[in-house]
Amino acid sequence: MLTAKRKTGLIFFPAYDWEISPTHPERQERLLYTQDQVLEEGVLDIEGIKEFKAGLATDKDICRPHFCVPDVDSRITPSHNVSAGGCIEAARLVLEGTVERAFALVRPPGHHAMRVVQGARGFCNINIEAVMIEWVRKHYPRIKKIAVVDTDCHHGDGTQDIYWHDPNVLYISLHQDGRTLYPGSGFPEEFGGPNARGMTLNVPLPPRTSDAGILHVIENFVLPVIDDFKPDLIINSAGQDNHYSDPITNMSFTAGGYARLNELLSPHIAVLEGGYSIEAALPYVNTGIILALAGVDYSYIREPDLNPDRIREDPRIIDYIKNLCDKLLDMWNARGTIDVPEPGLQQRRRNIFYDTDGITENQNEVIRVCTLCPGAFRIDSNADTGYRILGVHIPWGACSRCREQGLSWFEDADADRYYAVYLQDMDNDEYCVKVT
Amino acid sequence: MILGIDVGGTHTDAVCIDGGAVRATAKTLTVGDLVHSIREVIRALDIDCRKVERTILSTTLSTNAIIEKTFAPAGMIISAGPGIDPRNYFLTDDFHLVSGAIDHRGREYIPIRPDEIRGVSSKLKAKGVSGVGIVSKFSARNPAHEQGIHSLIKGDFEHVSMGHTLSGSLNFPRRIHTTFFNTSVMPVQKRFMLSVRQALAELGIESQLLFLKADGGTYPASATELYPVETILSGPAASMMGGLALSTDPGITTLVMDIGGTTTDIGILIQGVPILEPKGVSIDGLKTLVRGLKVVSVGAGGDSCVSLVGGELRVGPHREGPPVCLGGPMPTPMDALAVLGSFPSGNIDKARSAIAPIAGVLGVGIEDVSRQIVSALVRNMRDKAREFIDEVNRYPVYTIYEMLHPELVEPRQVLAIGGPAAQLRPFLEDAFGMKCVVPGHAMVANALGAALARTTTQITMVADTQLGRMVCPEMGIDEKVGSSLTMEDLKKQGKGILTEHLALQGITGNLEISILEEQTFNIVRGFSSAGRNFRLKLQTKPGILDQWSVTC
Numbered sequence: 001m002l003t004a005k006r007k008t009g010l011i012f013f014p015a016y017d018w019e020i021s022p023t024h025p026e027r028q029e030r031l032l033y034t035q036d037q038v039l040e041e042g043v044l045d046i047e048g049i050k051e052f053k054a055g056l057a058t059d060k061d062i063c064r065p066h067f068c069v070p071d072v073d074s075r076i077t078p079s080h081n082v083s084a085g086g087c088i089e090a091a092r093l094v095l096e097g098t099v100e101r102a103f104a105l106v107r108p109p110g111h112h113a114m115r116v117v118q119g120a121r122g123f124c125n126i127n128i129e130a131v132m133i134e135w136v137r138k139h140y141p142r143i144k145k146i147a148v149v150d151t152d153c154h155h156g157d158g159t160q161d162i163y164w165h166d167p168n169v170l171y172i173s174l175h176q177d178g179r180t181l182y183p184g185s186g187f188p189e190e191f192g193g194p195n196a197r198g199m200t201l202n203v204p205l206p207p208r209t210s211d212a213g214i215l216h217v218i219e220n221f222v223l224p225v226i227d228d229f230k231p232d233l234i235i236n237s238a239g240q241d242n243h244y245s246d247p248i249t250n251m252s253f254t255a256g257g258y259a260r261l262n263e264l265l266s267p268h269i270a271v272l273e274g275g276y277s278i279e280a281a282l283p284y285v286n287t288g289i290i291l292a293l294a295g296v297d298y299s300y301i302r303e304p305d306l307n308p309d310r311i312r313e314d315p316r317i318i319d320y321i322k323n324l325c326d327k328l329l330d331m332w333n334a335r336g337t338i339d340v341p342e343p344g345l346q347q348r349r350r351n352i353f354y355d356t357d358g359i360t361e362n363q364n365e366v367i368r369v370c371t372l373c374p375g376a377f378r379i380d381s382n383a384d385t386g387y388r389i390l391g392v393h394i395p396w397g398a399c400s401r402c403r404e405q406g407l408s409w410f411e412d413a414d415a416d417r418y419y420a421v422y423l424q425d426m427d428n429d430e431y432c433v434k435v436t
Numbered sequence: 437m438i439l440g441i442d443v444g445g446t447h448t449d450a451v452c453i454d455g456g457a458v459r460a461t462a463k464t465l466t467v468g469d470l471v472h473s474i475r476e477v478i479r480a481l482d483i484d485c486r487k488v489e490r491t492i493l494s495t496t497l498s499t500n501a502i503i504e505k506t507f508a509p510a511g512m513i514i515s516a517g518p519g520i521d522p523r524n525y526f527l528t529d530d531f532h533l534v535s536g537a538i539d540h541r542g543r544e545y546i547p548i549r550p551d552e553i554r555g556v557s558s559k560l561k562a563k564g565v566s567g568v569g570i571v572s573k574f575s576a577r578n579p580a581h582e583q584g585i586h587s588l589i590k591g592d593f594e595h596v597s598m599g600h601t602l603s604g605s606l607n608f609p610r611r612i613h614t615t616f617f618n619t620s621v622m623p624v625q626k627r628f629m630l631s632v633r634q635a636l637a638e639l640g641i642e643s644q645l646l647f648l649k650a651d652g653g654t655y656p657a658s659a660t661e662l663y664p665v666e667t668i669l670s671g672p673a674a675s676m677m678g679g680l681a682l683s684t685d686p687g688i689t690t691l692v693m694d695i696g697g698t699t700t701d702i703g704i705l706i707q708g709v710p711i712l713e714p715k716g717v718s719i720d721g722l723k724t725l726v727r728g729l730k731v732v733s734v735g736a737g738g739d740s741c742v743s744l745v746g747g748e749l750r751v752g753p754h755r756e757g758p759p760v761c762l763g764g765p766m767p768t769p770m771d772a773l774a775v776l777g778s779f780p781s782g783n784i785d786k787a788r789s790a791i792a793p794i795a796g797v798l799g800v801g802i803e804d805v806s807r808q809i810v811s812a813l814v815r816n817m818r819d820k821a822r823e824f825i826d827e828v829n830r831y832p833v834y835t836i837y838e839m840l841h842p843e844l845v846e847p848r849q850v851l852a853i854g855g856p857a858a859q860l861r862p863f864l865e866d867a868f869g870m871k872c873v874v875p876g877h878a879m880v881a882n883a884l885g886a887a888l889a890r891t892t893t894q895i896t897m898v899a900d901t902q903l904g905r906m907v908c909p910e911m912g913i914d915e916k917v918g919s920s921l922t923m924e925d926l927k928k929q930g931k932g933i934l935t936e937h938l939a940l941q942g943i944t945g946n947l948e949i950s951i952l953e954e955q956t957f958n959i960v961r962g963f964s965s966a967g968r969n970f971r972l973k974l975q976t977k978p979g980i981l982d983q984w985s986v987t988c
Binding site for chain 2: 001002011012013014015016017018022023027028029032033035036037039040041042043045051052053054056078079082279283287291296297300301302303304305
């Protein structure tokens with residue numbers, strides 16, 4: 001009988017009683033046919049592949065990567081506790097050694113949720129991977145370096161934002177070029193904050209990129225970089241909207257391509273993100289991913305309507321991608337020399353739009369440039385809902401100067417200006433809010 | 437009068453129920469021929485056979501045929517299309533893969549080819565297979581390919597069965613194994629039925645004949661001939677239903693422990709309904725879709741071998757023979773019980789001499805060590821039971837409601853049946869920390885369970901109003917539906933289907949129809965609603981016939 005090469009855990013949580021709205025892509029039906037396909041294929045009967053129950057993330061788990069305005073409960077529903085909880089369970093299973101690989105096939109998704117959460121954007125309320133990563137760093141301090149490879153069709157601007165300043169979390173995103181698709185970001189020059197240069201890597205791909213193009217990026221850019229970085233944990237944000245049949249995007253990836261991607265990358269944990277071709281793509285892609293993670297032959301998996309000739313890329317796309325990868329690899333190799341920051345404080349101003357809730361936010365962020373630690377930073381966030389807050393972050397392994405700086409930002413915050421002032425003290429696992 | 441007979445591996449038990457009470461019981465050794473054992477045990481009952489209205493048999497016929505490989509392997513015709521390679525699930529050279537593919541919504545995207553199928557059929561005929569099983573992927577959503585293949589070949593073979601009629605659940609590999617076993621066992625069952633009917637007739641019994649299934653329910657002989665695979669593993673089901681029948685407090689969640697010589701089988705009753713294996717039972721290392729009890733076995737029984745390992749007492753998991761006090765080779769918990777005065781049938785001197793060396797090594801008295809031995813035995817049972825309960829409580833759930841409101845299984849009493857049950861009762865209460873009941877008639881609980889089990893049937897209905905179709909695979913129903921279909925409509929239709937199906941088998945009265953699963957999904961295409969997808973599983977619940985009373 002079929003046996004898995006690697007013990008693999010599946011956390012399947014389709015949230016059959018939750019939706020953003022009855023006709024929204026994020027609705028109860030989304031994972032129904034995926035479940036049917038996975039059950040009919042008998043995937044869960046394969047020796048070494050096992051299904052586990054999801055868990056519930058706590059408010060504290062959610063406060064680690066986020067400043068939720070005004071508070072956690074206002075920004076989420078129980079569906080988010082379970083979705084993030086499912087990811088945490090996946091991580092726990094791998095780190096405890098119960099399985100070697102895990103797939104959190106959960107909804108709702110999270111990679112558009114940034115550090116400050118003033119509302120929902122891109123169908124995401126909280127960043128489920130970030131909640132999982134911070135849980136891992138709290139409970140398994142031996143995990144120091146983490147790589148997140150985000151292969152969702154959309155740039156994962158939320159995950160990028162949360163780890164922008166973090167030199168220990170490498171964020172690589174492959175996505176349809178932001179000039180042609182939401183959220184409009186994710187370009188090579190977005191290269192990481194002053195203390196984390198090169199730790200954010202963006203690969204914008206042309207529309208109609210197919211298996212050859214995406215796998216070229218994996219083989220010739222992502223794998224060499226990971227080889228160099230040597231992470232303790234590799235996470236794949238496995239959005240499936242790159243599929244040729246996806247209704248809201250323009251790429252041409254196949255289920256076989258997805259399986260091959262996972263086989264090459266061999267992430268410890270895969271997490272579902274987007275992907276709304278619920279009949280023609282998800283059932284096949286997800287079956288392929290589970291088999292690839294487990295090391296079971298996936299070569300007979302194929303979509304009913306697959307026509308390889310129709311979706312093959314124009315050779316010019318492959319050339320473009322080859323050049324792009326070469327350029328990106330050069331940037332990665334030269335990262336110590338690109339845009340080296342002056343000591344002191346660096347400031348960044350941004351506007352963020354929350355499309356799902358129709359909210360606009362202005363952010364003014366200040367970070368302490370530091371060679372000893374990731375650096376303390378503060379974010380002044382002002383939303384047109386009327387909530388203006390200050391969030392202060394004291395990072396993992398903070399040096400004494402950055403800790404002092406963070407604490408004084410928190411203590412000295414102007415009570416009149418802000419609705420509330422937040423502090424994230426990672427080493428002490430303390431997350432406080434002063435409502436002023 | 438109701439006659440219940442359980443033919444087990446070692447013993448054959450029989451009970452006769454009349455007017456809601458036990459009138460006669462009998463227990464004989466199972467010797468070789470099953471029909472012979474049945475005939476002998478009925479004779480031992482010494483009843484007026486002409487008054488029997490209902491006979492229920494629980495046998496190991498199918499189980500043995502499969503495990504001992506005494507069945508004639510069926511040929512298989514399988515269509516699948518892309519996915520995991522179906523050849524991974526082929527068991528013999530007579531499994532043939534043919535063209536044809538259906539997707540998860542029941543839409544055909546590769547048709548079957550009649551010529552190819554006729555070719556395969558000829559090959560199988562030349563091979564001389566007695567039967568052919570037909571299985572296609574997603575036949576539970578659309579049985580058309582199985583039905584198409586069936587109509588092409590049915591005249592060529594004596595026994596044919598189709599996957600979708602055996603279960604409406606999804607799982608293609610399990611469907612393949614289930615259909616293979618079913619078809620392969622059909623000739624065995626057919627021969628058995630002829631013999632049994634003849635034997636019963638000779639004894640003067642002209643009654644309704646039913647068989648016990650793995651889920652603790654019964655079904656009529658006519659159904660057994662078509663779906664014999666459902667009788668596999670009916671032994672543990674008989675014990676559980678017997679335990680239920682003898683329970684005075686069926687409303688409490690109960691751990692049922694069937695304590696044998698070598699092993700103890702553990703199951704759980706919730707509100708009088710046994711917990712089933714969620715995906716189906718396994719047999720001979722192969723997984724099936726057969727609905728059966730969730731039972732775990734632990735190597736802990738009355739005759740478990742007692743030894744010392746590294747200076748520590750160990751009980752089981754193996755059995756070397758009967759206890760020393762009955763002439764056996766090595767000490768067992770029955771010897772310990774004999775020392776403590778709980779087992780008068782055993783020779784107490786032999787028991788003491790068997791236990792004495794162990795007591796010597798451990799430096800304690802013989803009575804003390806005997807208590808330790810029995811405690812160790814029941815602790816093994818308790819640990820296994822705990823593992824079982826934890827496993828059930830960790831089953832995945834798919835709604836937020838269930839995540840937030842978990843319904844945990846926590847037994848409140850133990851029901852012990854089997855040989856040493858009575859003697860072990862106080863120890864079981866101690867180890868489990870809850871009441872332990874050992875009912876009267878515990879010796880023939882199996883036969884009682886068979887006699888009193890209700891008839892069970894399960895159907896699956898999947899309706900898709902976008903495609904305008906409703907399929908009930910077990911009944912072979914595939915019909916058009918309108919867009920205004922509601923779940924209520926479906927439930928009403930389902931109840932009607934069940935009622936009619938059972939009435940055709942001569943079963944009427946209080947059917948106790950319950951809903952196992954119901955789900956409704958909006959089908960949305962573009963940004964508007966295109967229809968609804970309904971899934972419904974209905975059953976007549978396992979349980980005990982109404983007219984039974986425990987006082988007897």
